[in-house]
Amino acid sequence: xxxxxxxxxxxxxxxxxxxxxxxxxxxxxxxxxxxxxxxxxxxxxxxxxxxxxxxxxxxxxxxxxxxxxxxxxxxxxxxxxxxxxxxxxxxxxxxxxxxxxxxxxxxxxxxxxxxxxxxxxxxxxxxxxxxxxxxxxxxxxxxxxxxxxxxxxxxxxxxxxxxxxxxxxxxxxxxxxxxxxxxxxxxxxxxxxxxxxxxxxxxxxxxxxxxxxxxxxxxxxxxxxxxxxxxxxxxxxxxxxxxxxxxxxxxxxxxxxxxxxxxxxxxxxxxxxxxxxxxxxxx
Amino acid sequence: xxxxxxxxxxxxxxxxxxxxxxxxxxxxxxxxxxxxxxxxxxxxxxxxxxxxxxxxxxxxxxxxxxxxxxxxxxxxxxxxxxxxxxxxxxxxxxxxxxxxxxxxxxxxxxxxxxxxxxxxxxxxxxxxxxxxxxxxxxxxxxxxxxxxxxxxxxxxxxxxxxxxxxxxxxxxxxxxxxxxxxxxxxxxxxxxxxxxxxxxxxxxxxxxxxxxxxxxxxxxxxxxxxxxxxxxxxxxxxxxxxxxxxxxxxxxxxxxxxxxxxxxxxxxxxxxxxxxxxxxxxxxxxxxxxxxx
Numbered sequence: 178x179x180x181x182x183x184x185x186x187x188x189x190x191x192x193x194x195x196x197x198x199x200x201x202x203x204x205x206x207x208x209x210x211x212x213x214x215x216x217x218x219x220x221x222x223x224x225x226x227x228x229x230x231x232x233x234x235x236x237x238x239x240x241x242x243x244x245x246x247x248x249x250x251x252x253x254x255x256x257x258x259x260x261x262x263x264x265x266x267x268x269x270x271x272x273x274x275x276x277x278x279x280x281x282x283x284x285x286x287x288x289x290x291x292x293x294x295x296x297x298x299x300x301x302x303x304x305x306x307x308x309x310x311x312x313x314x315x316x317x318x319x320x321x322x323x324x325x326x327x328x329x330x331x332x333x334x335x336x337x338x339x340x341x342x343x344x345x346x347x348x349x350x351x352x353x354x355x356x357x358x359x360x361x362x363x364x365x366x367x368x369x370x371x372x373x374x375x376x377x378x379x380x381x382x383x384x385x386x387x388x389x390x391x392x393x394x395x396x397x398x399x400x401x402x403x404x405x406x407x408x409x410x411x412x413x414x415x416x417x418x419x420x421x422x423x424x425x426x427x428x429x430x431x432x433x434x435x436x437x438x439x440x441x442x443x444x445x446x447x448x449x450x451x452x453x454x455x456x457x458x459x460x
Numbered sequence: 461x462x463x464x465x466x467x468x469x470x471x472x473x474x475x476x477x478x479x480x481x482x483x484x485x486x487x488x489x490x491x492x493x494x495x496x497x498x499x500x501x502x503x504x505x506x507x508x509x510x511x512x513x514x515x516x517x518x519x520x521x522x523x524x525x526x527x528x529x530x531x532x533x534x535x536x537x538x539x540x541x542x543x544x545x546x547x548x549x550x551x552x553x554x555x556x557x558x559x560x561x562x563x564x565x566x567x568x569x570x571x572x573x574x575x576x577x578x579x580x581x582x583x584x585x586x587x588x589x590x591x592x593x594x595x596x597x598x599x600x601x602x603x604x605x606x607x608x609x610x611x612x613x614x615x616x617x618x619x620x621x622x623x624x625x626x627x628x629x630x631x632x633x634x635x636x637x638x639x640x641x642x643x644x645x646x647x648x649x650x651x652x653x654x655x656x657x658x659x660x661x662x663x664x665x666x667x668x669x670x671x672x673x674x675x676x677x678x679x680x681x682x683x684x685x686x687x688x689x690x691x692x693x694x695x696x697x698x699x700x701x702x703x704x705x706x707x708x709x710x711x712x713x714x715x716x717x718x719x720x721x722x723x724x725x726x727x728x729x730x731x732x733x734x735x736x737x738x739x740x741x742x743x744x745x746x747x748x749x750x751x752x753x
Contacts, residue, residue, distance in 0.1 A: 207584055310495045314494075333487065388575050410579050441572050451574075
């Protein structure tokens with residue numbers, strides 16, 4: 178702020194508060210709806226203040242789910258699947274892209290640049306554009322309805338490889354020289370020097386990739402045909418679109434809260450790392 | 461591109477690359493190649509015989525009114541969401557850059573939707589606008605608008621546009637705020653001393669200096685909206701009513717897994733790939749230029 182203009186400051190707060198209301202309204206309505214019983218969900222409009230069935234609703238969806246008509250298992254196991262998927266994708270992506278970036282930056286070998294471009298081109302092939310053939314490959318490999326099928330096709334990532342490549346290029350050459358003089362081999366250098374130096378980058382990338390993995394929708398939708406491999410984000414849309422009954426909105430909204438709380442908490446708790454990860458991985 | 465001090469050991473280098481390359485080949489290049497091959501083949505209904513048909517699948521796709529309709533509404537939806545999201549987030553970022561008290565709290569309250577899955581955003585907005593019990597639907601009815609996005613195609617398209625814009629705001633806000641904070645204070649102070657008011661400073665200094673961020677965000681938003689909106693559409697409208705919200709990505713999925721039109725969906729995939737490649741190239745060419753900015 179360059180000068181004092183009380184009116185402008187007031188205006189700025191007014192705009193920001195309006196923005197916050199607009200952004201947070203869906204969350205508020207969801208949270209409130211998840212605390213009512215079913216009969217209340219048939220009176221328009223939906224409530225704006227809490228009812229007294231909050232804990233009861235959450236216990237119901239976690240343990241029993243929405244019952245037979247809902248097309249989806251209890252939310253507890255689905256949350257576990259989502260967690261497995263998010264962690265496997267985040268850790269897997271970081272691991273394989275760190276290794277390949279290390280090879281590309283620190284080794285001299287034939288076809289080095291070809292490999293680099295091979296990875297680079299995958300930026301242009303998001304899963305949505307090659308969905309049917311990828312589904313076929315996964316099904317031919319017998320990986321439908323498995324955690325491998327849910328995660329492995331998604332863990333190759335050009336962006337993560339680039340991020341690490343950029344970072345490794347900024348690491349001073351002297352460190353590698355010193356390590357070599359001291360007799361450290363490439364693996365030792367990687368473990369004892371590069372890995373500790375990359376800690377912040379790894380953490381920032383982890384936040385972004387965890388959210389990416391947790392929020393996958395299209396892929397689990399086609400790979401998981403058995404209820405035991407449903408993730409919570411795909412499960413919830415099945416509940417909404419359950420054909421034979423009107424959605425039990427209070428329970429659906431409780432499920433929605435459970436599905437969005439873990440990634441939102443990750444973003445809020447690691448806000449600084451999240452912003453860093455986002456800005457750097459999209460650059 | 462490479463370090464001055466490198467390590468010996470070709471075998472080790474290849475071993476380090478192996479996991480990434482193997483996954484890339486099996487799950488990226490093989491399927492993408494299949495899509496290319498399939499897009500010039502025609503398979504009979506039982507999958508017993510296939511024949512090479514040159515570009516007939518593409519001709520069929522581009523002669524298909526449903527596809528052209530999908531193309532048109534995808535463009536409309538993408539550009540509208542993008543413009544709404546960018547305008548709102550620029551406004552919020554400029555204001556957040558100005559206030560001192562509560563800046564952290566505003567930031568936290570504005571960025572969390574990034575973590576919400578598109579499909580969930582669809583569910584949340586669908587509930588608020590549900591014609592029977594939705595709070596906002598109730599408000600609309602009260603002011604005399606007949607609201608039912610299950611039967612009115614334009615309303616359905618409006619709703620997914622709004623939900624998608626809501627999702628994008630947090631993300632744009634972060635980048636705009638970072639861009640604003642990178643503008644040197646001295647330039648703004650100099651303008652203030654010369655008597656330029658806040659509005660004038662914004663349009664003549666801040667906005668032009670922010671233009672690299674704006675362009676970069678525009679491309680990024682288009683890519684995101686193009687692909688991530690599948691979840692919103694699938695959870696909120698299912699492409700309907702009729703085909704009113706059948707965006708391209710949704711149509712590829714629906715033609716592959718519901719209509720089982722292999723050649724047609726492969727041709728559509730190839731068109732989508734071409735669009736992504738064009739966007740990526742635009743983005744990279746632009747970034748190259750930004751370095752000299």
